[in-house]
Amino acid sequence: MLKAAIFDMDGLLVDSEPFWQRAQVEVFSSLGVTISQQETLETMGLRIDHIVDLWFERQPWQGSNCAEVNTLITKRVEALVKEHQPMLPGVREAIQACQELDLKVALASSSPMSLIHATLDALALTDAFSALFSAEHLRFGKPHPEVYLNAADALGVSPHECVAFEDSLNGLLAVKAARMKGIAVPEAHLSADLRWSIADKKLNSLLEVNKELILSL
Numbered sequence: 001m002l003k004a005a006i007f008d009m010d011g012l013l014v015d016s017e018p019f020w021q022r023a024q025v026e027v028f029s030s031l032g033v034t035i036s037q038q039e040t041l042e043t044m045g046l047r048i049d050h051i052v053d054l055w056f057e058r059q060p061w062q063g064s065n066c067a068e069v070n071t072l073i074t075k076r077v078e079a080l081v082k083e084h085q086p087m088l089p090g091v092r093e094a095i096q097a098c099q100e101l102d103l104k105v106a107l108a109s110s111s112p113m114s115l116i117h118a119t120l121d122a123l124a125l126t127d128a129f130s131a132l133f134s135a136e137h138l139r140f141g142k143p144h145p146e147v148y149l150n151a152a153d154a155l156g157v158s159p160h161e162c163v164a165f166e167d168s169l170n171g172l173l174a175v176k177a178a179r180m181k182g183i184a185v186p187e188a189h190l191s192a193d194l195r196w197s198i199a200d201k202k203l204n205s206l207l208e209v210n211k212e213l214i215l216s217l
Helices: 017-030 036-041 048-058 067-086 091-100 113-122 146-155 169-177 194-198 211-215
Strands: 005-008 104-109 131-134 163-165 181-184
Touching: 005 091, 005 146, 017 036, 017 048, 017 067, 048 067, 048 113, 067 113, 104 113, 104 146, 113 131, 131 146, 146 163, 146 169, 163 169, 163 211, 169 181, 169 194
Parallel strands: 005 104, 005 163, 104 131, 163 181
Antiparallel strands: none
């Protein structure tokens, strides 16, 4: 029986993936790194420091170190989220459905905690979650399941008693590695990827979430 629902943030609650793509292209390009928006899609769902390290290995730059580049990208995304407040459809309804089933509702994101707080504040969602978890300082980020396992432990539930919502394949891999139920909500242009088949449910948007769907898992 499910006892908790855990939501990813970027790309699921907030349409911030384009902001991450934009910030990466802007910051990396300023450092002389040749990067396309398409290439940013390949690392979607990974922790930003892992992405920065990856690009430094591919195209080393002079000047700012990787930690400084992490901060530049994250701060740019924070500014864009605050400016545009792009909450995705069905967020409040999905959270409410979970709450009506008396599930503990938490958030587990690869993003730094500063961005999590900034985003939830911008979208007026701070009170929607009983607990917030970031992979920022963990040894491994998604697709490693550590952030989800930590969330289950902190909530006092077994991973088997959790359902997690994800928009990225890396995130879904983390969910399934944690042995949780996984609901995928991929972007439309990525939806045909056969790898989504590992999800327990695949939806077009969070508007499709209701109590009956959750109880069917």
